[in-house]
Every structure is written in C-alpha cells, then in structure tokens.
Amino acid sequence: MKKLTILFVFAFILHACDKDDSFTPVCDIVTNVAANSITRNSxxxxxxxxxxxxxYTLEYGISGFVLGSGVIVSETNLSTQLTALQANTTYDVYIQTICSSNNLSSYTNVYSFTTLEPAVVPELRPTLSELNLFSNNLYDLNITSLAFEYNLNTTLFSDFAHKQRLIALPDGTSMTYDGDGLPIFPDNTVIAKTFFYNNNERDLDEGRRIIETRVLIKxxxxxxxxxxxWNGEQTExxxxxxxxxxxxSWIDNDGITQSVNYKIPSNTDCFTCHQSFDNLKPIGPKLRSMNFNVNGSNQLQGFIDNGRLNGITxxxxxxxxxxxxxDTYSIEDRARAYLDVNCASCHIPGGQCEDQSDTNFAYETSLVDSKIVERKETIEFRISDYNEGISMPLIGTTILHTEGVELIQAYLDTL
Structure with missing residues (x-):
C-alpha cells in the first residue's frame, strides 16, 4: 500500500509539471572560450x-581578481574586443549567459590569457626600464622575447666583470650579412651590454652586483x-x-676576496673606442666573433635559421x-685574437690611435702589415704594468690582466 501511494504522488507531480506553463529551461553556460588576435594592449x-x-556578461581583470570586482562588458554577439590592457600581463575572464532577466547561467570557469610584451623603445629614455629590454623584475635581466642574447668567442677584458649582451631588432627586420665583420643593422636596432659581478663565484645563489648597462641605438x-x-637597490x-x-668586491673561484675600483666610462670615453673614421659604431657583434658553438649548436647558424641574419645561408x-x-689553437692565433678584441678597436685604420701608431691589430691583418714585430718592445712596455695614461688599453680597465699579458708576452717571445 505504501508503494502505491508513493507511485501516485510521483505521477501527480509529473502531470502537474507537464501542465505548468511557467517552467523555464536552464540557461546554458557558454563553451569554447578563447582569446584571439592578442596584442600588447588588446x-x-x-x-x-x-x-x-x-x-552575455563578460567580466575580466588582472589574474587573481575577485569575481564582482572586475571590468564588466555586456555583449549580444559571440565575441568582444578587450582594449586598454597592460602589456605582458595575464588576465582572467569569466562569462555568464543571459537568457532572460530572471534566467542567468552560472559563470564559466576562469579563462586566462597573457598580452604580448611591450615593444622595445629605440630611444635613450631616462631609465633603463623604459626601454623594455627586460621582462618583469629588472634585476633578473630576463631578456624580452623581442630581443636575443649573443655571445662572443673571445671577449674584452673589463676588470673581470661578467657581461650579458643582447640585440633588439625592429619587428619584421633582420641583420644583413656584410662579410666577416659587423653585419648591417636596420634602423632602430638596440644593442645593450650589462656589466655585473657575482658576489661569490663559488655560490651564485648569493646574488650579483649589477654595475652598468651600455646601450647603442641606430x-x-x-x-x-x-x-x-644601476642604483644600490638594484631596482633601476x-x-x-x-x-x-x-x-x-667579490669572492673568486679560489675563495679569495678580490676588489677593484670599477670605472664606469663617460659617453666621451665610449666614443674613444667605438669610433671608426669619426663615426660611432658597435665593436663586439662581428660575425666572426659570434661564429662558434653555444650550448651545443652554432650560434651564427641559429641566427641564420631563425631569420635574424639574412644574406647568407x-x-x-x-x-x-x-x-x-x-689552447688547441696556436699561440699566434690565440694572441692575435686577444689583441683583436682588446686593442684593435683603436689600433686599426679609422680608429682612435691611427695617427699615433701604425700598428694594426685586426685579426685578419697579416703579421707584416700589423707592425707587431717592429713595435714589439713598445707593446711589451705598454702591457707589462698598469699605469694610468700609459698602459694599454688606455680606458676600459683599471688593473692588469695577468693571463692576457702572459699570452701576449709568450707570443712576442716567438717573434
């Protein structure tokens, strides 16, 4: 009898619902939410x-915002454009369907997207962060995706400072092959080199001291x-x-505390080394200096393959x-490479010292034309000790590079 009563009640409810004209279908939650045509601000x-x-009601805000506190957009179509967004920022989006004034769906689960990084600014702005060469925390030196790091096989000695080098090319452009030396850079190229010291070479977790970032803009x-x-707080x-x-000061790989009075050059000092026939130019990113393996693959070939360098395959x-x-290279090749990077910016036709010296330390210059043999004693004297205004190089370092001097002396002893 009890079972019959339950069945009767259930049948009555079904019949009543079937006759209830006020029944409202459930308002569906939207599906397949996606972000398209993402730019730096839209x-x-x-x-x-x-x-x-x-x-539909769409609510959005910077990732992590509380639903109800975001920006509200009302829409009748199946898409909407969000504008005035911040670059390199993740946003959360929620969408609610409105079937009628009293029939609303639940909000969708959160959908997130990230805007593109800001464009590199090819101008000498008051602060480094304004150039947009780095993403997020400036101290981390995370290079923007719109620029790329480059390395040199033989590097300039700068009082044992470490360096991070980068090139930012304008959108849709590339460097152009022009021989083994410097490529042709398009206008609005930005080249930057950041100098820093690790506090402890044996434990990089102890951080670093960033000193300066030198910038060239075409x-x-x-x-x-x-x-x-860089300021003392390392924030800007x-x-x-x-x-x-x-x-x-820093602790070297042998656990010994080292110290230097690091000299940050003036803009005039920079021109001294970077001039060529009275015009300012880059020194480091020559193709022959970048043509070597980095992390197991040829760096220059990588630039070719990813479209950063054209005119060569x-x-x-x-x-x-x-x-x-x-030391798999001959002592002559090693010494000439060292002289090229550390000395040839000035001791080369069109360089700062062309009128004072007839030496030509460019690596590709023959030994006869370099005048190294004829100027052997002068070279020995100018590199053997550090005396400001006399020692070579004249600027860019404040201490003697013992390993470099020993290499050059050993090479000169063979001549």
Missing amino acids: AIITWNNTDDSAS INGNWESGNYK AFLDLDSSILPV NSTSVRSLPNWED
Whole structure:
C-alpha cells in the first residue's frame, strides 16, 4: 500500500509539471572560450552558445581578481574586443549567459590569457626600464622575447666583470650579412651590454652586483650611445653620461676576496673606442666573433635559421675568431685574437690611435702589415704594468690582466 501511494504522488507531480506553463529551461553556460588576435594592449575573446537569442556578461581583470570586482562588458554577439590592457600581463575572464532577466547561467570557469610584451623603445629614455629590454623584475635581466642574447668567442677584458649582451631588432627586420665583420643593422636596432659581478663565484645563489648597462641605438643611419648606471637597490638603472668610480668586491673561484675600483666610462670615453673614421659604431657583434658553438649548436647558424641574419645561408662561409683561452689553437692565433678584441678597436685604420701608431691589430691583418714585430718592445712596455695614461688599453680597465699579458708576452717571445 505504501508503494502505491508513493507511485501516485510521483505521477501527480509529473502531470502537474507537464501542465505548468511557467517552467523555464536552464540557461546554458557558454563553451569554447578563447582569446584571439592578442596584442600588447588588446585581445578578442570568443565563445560558443546554441541559443541565438541570448546575451552575455563578460567580466575580466588582472589574474587573481575577485569575481564582482572586475571590468564588466555586456555583449549580444559571440565575441568582444578587450582594449586598454597592460602589456605582458595575464588576465582572467569569466562569462555568464543571459537568457532572460530572471534566467542567468552560472559563470564559466576562469579563462586566462597573457598580452604580448611591450615593444622595445629605440630611444635613450631616462631609465633603463623604459626601454623594455627586460621582462618583469629588472634585476633578473630576463631578456624580452623581442630581443636575443649573443655571445662572443673571445671577449674584452673589463676588470673581470661578467657581461650579458643582447640585440633588439625592429619587428619584421633582420641583420644583413656584410662579410666577416659587423653585419648591417636596420634602423632602430638596440644593442645593450650589462656589466655585473657575482658576489661569490663559488655560490651564485648569493646574488650579483649589477654595475652598468651600455646601450647603442641606430637612428637614421647613425649610432647613438648612452650608459645606464644601476642604483644600490638594484631596482633601476639611470641614464648618466658622466664617468664615475665604484668600489666592487667579490669572492673568486679560489675563495679569495678580490676588489677593484670599477670605472664606469663617460659617453666621451665610449666614443674613444667605438669610433671608426669619426663615426660611432658597435665593436663586439662581428660575425666572426659570434661564429662558434653555444650550448651545443652554432650560434651564427641559429641566427641564420631563425631569420635574424639574412644574406647568407651557412655559417661555414664566415671565418671564426679563435677563443684566446683555447689552447688547441696556436699561440699566434690565440694572441692575435686577444689583441683583436682588446686593442684593435683603436689600433686599426679609422680608429682612435691611427695617427699615433701604425700598428694594426685586426685579426685578419697579416703579421707584416700589423707592425707587431717592429713595435714589439713598445707593446711589451705598454702591457707589462698598469699605469694610468700609459698602459694599454688606455680606458676600459683599471688593473692588469695577468693571463692576457702572459699570452701576449709568450707570443712576442716567438717573434
């Protein structure tokens, strides 16, 4: 009897619901939410729904915002464009379907997207962060995806400072092959080099001290230079064209505390080394200096393959400057490579010292034309000790590079 009563009640409810004209279908939650045409400050949000008569409320904000506190957008279509967004920022989006004033769906689960990184600014702005060369925390030196790091097989000695080098090319452009030396850079190229010391070479977790970031920008066919000095808090670097001295100490790989009075060059000092026939130009990113393996693959070939360097198809067409520390090369090749990087910017036709000296330390210059043999004693004297205004190089270092001097002396002893 009890079972019959339950069945009767259930049947009555079904019959009553069937006759209830006020029954409202459930308002469906939208599906397939997506972000398209994402730029640095905008994105188009799309979604799907089978109800052609529905409208929608979209709420968005920086990732992690509380629903109800975001920006509200009302929409009758299956897409909407969000504008005035912040670059390199993740946003959360929620969408609600409105079938009628009293029939709303639940909000979708959160959908997130990230805007593109800000464009690199090819101008000497007051602060380094304004150039957009790095993403997020400036101290981390995370290079923007719109720039790329480059390395040199033999590097300039700068009082044992470490360096991070980068190139930012304008959108849709590339470097152009022009022989083994410097490539042709398009206008609005930005080249930057950041100098820093690890606090403890044996434990990099102890952090580093960033000193300066030197910047070259090509504008209307000419290069402009500027130097950004980092503050003590390591949160920002400021454009400063004057020279200054900064005491720096660190623990080397042998556990010995080292110290230097690091000299940040003035803009005039930079021109001294970076001039060629009275025009400012880059020194480091010559193709022959970048033509070597980095992390197991040829760096220059990588630039070719990813479209950063055109006019050439294979890195084997470019000579390679030897690594002066690689003793598989002859002592002559190593010493000449060291002289090229550390001395040839001035001791070369068109360089600062052309009128004072007839030496030509460019690696590709023959020994006869280099005048190294004829000037052997002068070279020995100028590199053997550090005396400001006399020692070579004249600027860029404040201490003797013992390993480099020993290499050059050993080479001179063979002549």
